[in-house]
Amino acid sequence: MSAAGIYEVGVLLGGAVVLAAGGTVLAARAAGALTEAAGGAMASLGERLEAGQAEWQRRQDCNSEWESAALRVIDRNARIAVLAAECAAVTAGTGRAAPRSLPGPMRLACEIDDLAAWCASADEAIAEVESWLAEAAAIEIGRHLAEAWRIVRPGEAQPEIFSAEKVAEAMRAAAKPRAKPGARPAASSRAADPESLSADVARIVARLPADVAAEDLTAIRRAAEKALVRDLGEARTRLADLRQRVDVADTRAATQRSDAEDAAVMLQALADAADQEGAALKQELSDVVARRRALDPALRARALDRCARIQAAAEQAYLREAVLAAADDLGFEVSADVTTLTGANGRLELSRDDWPEHAVALVLDGGELRSMVFRTEQRDGQDARRVDLEREQDWCDAFEEVRERLAGDGVQVGTRMELRPGERDQVPVTKGGAAPARARRKPKAREREKPQ
Incomplete structure (x- = not known):
């Protein structure tokens, strides 16, 4: 020493x-x-620390439990921020309001039980709002499919599979874990009737997530129009193109969703940043959450650097x-x-x-x-x-x-070690350094924000 x-x-x-x-x-x-x-x-x-191992382990277990609860809160705060942006977009576009309000963000300044209780309550609200967003997406997808049908087959009765209820049912089925697909009938053996073709189109489009971008949905509607043709050979080619477009849109939505949640997490870390750099970062990250811009590598690097600081x-x-x-x-x-x-x-x-x-x-x-x-x-x-x-x-x-x-x-x-006791020729003197001894202060309590 x-x-x-x-x-x-x-x-x-x-x-x-x-x-x-x-x-x-x-x-x-x-x-x-x-x-x-x-x-x-x-x-x-x-x-x-063999002497205090039991106590040390108890405290680390407590720390780990608190950390786990804190991370659950952080992730739910981020999900709530992303869902709030999605709800605002749906309301602005359709006039429909969410069935319930999402909870406000939770601050990490309470006990484990409070964090866990808030997470349970937040999960209920998140599930209900996610269900409403899925229904809203089904209505919008059904509307696009119906419009595609009217353009390609004017005057013909709309297939029931294009109704919002059927689309919502297909979306729920598509969201479930998929079993190993069996052999599909050869295309040449399938009837080229409108009902079969519309079912294929609806099943493919129903794989879209609820938060698919509006521009992607518009492009997919156009692809669906091309697939709803009477010629079976052309329909097969167009269905393959539709599948590819849906896959691309699904991947893009997943990336945007992940980026939006990352941005929402970083916004929590930057909540108290009031300087010009912090304000600019918060605005850009808010735009990512609202899907108004991408979380490009440069922005991510700047935000992570500020988080690290x-x-x-x-x-x-x-x-x-x-x-x-x-x-x-x-x-x-x-x-x-x-x-x-x-x-x-x-x-x-x-x-x-x-x-x-x-x-x-x-x-x-x-x-x-x-x-x-x-x-x-x-x-x-x-x-x-x-x-x-x-x-x-x-x-x-x-x-x-x-x-x-x-x-x-x-x-x-x-x-x-630099100098052991007694190795210096003379202990430095700092005149006016330490003040004379006085009445002892009471130590300021540290905010642990976790159970002791």
Whole structure:
């Protein structure tokens, strides 16, 4: 251990640090940073804490349960945002309103039971709205099929298979897991009658998802028109083209849906970003959710970079509070907090009531925690040198306890020794550094946002 050294701090994702640091779990989810590797690192850490293994495991199980609940909330928040945009588009196009309102986004600031209860309630609303959107899609698809029939076969009775009810039934059947298809009758053996042809067209088009793009649906209606011809040979070719167009539209809708949900997750992470860059990103991501633009690689990279910065800042803030809380429990208090011009955490100075001439300087910079014992009053002589050595050793011992406390919270702290106690010729003196000892403050409670 070093009395004047750099304590390298590794914040492990997927554990208490991520979850306790407010929105950090959102940024981590957006960036795909919650990995099994992090869980493996935490398990390795637990193996080294043999004395407190049972308690450590209990806390990690609790953290894992909270994390799972938090991720479920994040995903449902994203789905709700996407569904709300789809409902708004349907209402604007048809005048029909959804049967119920979707719940507002859930903030990750409550207990596991509250998160689970909200998810259950949200799932009910999501299922009902998704069913309504599917019905609305069936009506729109049926309308397009009926229009295609009227254009190709004017004056002929519309097949029942093109009704909204039949289309909705076919869409539900298409959404179910498909069994292994059996052999299909040879096209040459099938009758080229309107009923058989319209059934083929309706079955193919019913594979479209409820959120198919309007322009794709229009193109498919035109393809359906071409397929509803009387000539069987031409109809077979046109049906193959229709299938391909439906497959392309389905793939495009799935990509847009996935991108919209990714954008909705990132919007949650950027919720508190009020600067110009953050506002611009939020507007662009909102356009992705509303399907007004694509989540192109450049936009995704910019958003993920901002999410990563939010995550790093949240972890830094949590780590700072965790270090201060642990130090406070060991008798240290903040006697000075110098904020840098860049808005970083800056330099902290810790003092103790029984250290009238010494203090500890801490600088938290990224993943490094720099620490140094210094004098607040100049004094020479052997006795002063002896006290210097005692204070350096005291801090080294104290920081070992700080490390153990942080490890219990899922923060792994490694050290790189620079100078051992007594190796410096003279402990630095910073006049006017630490303030004289005073009445101890009560440590500020940390927001854990998860059960203890």
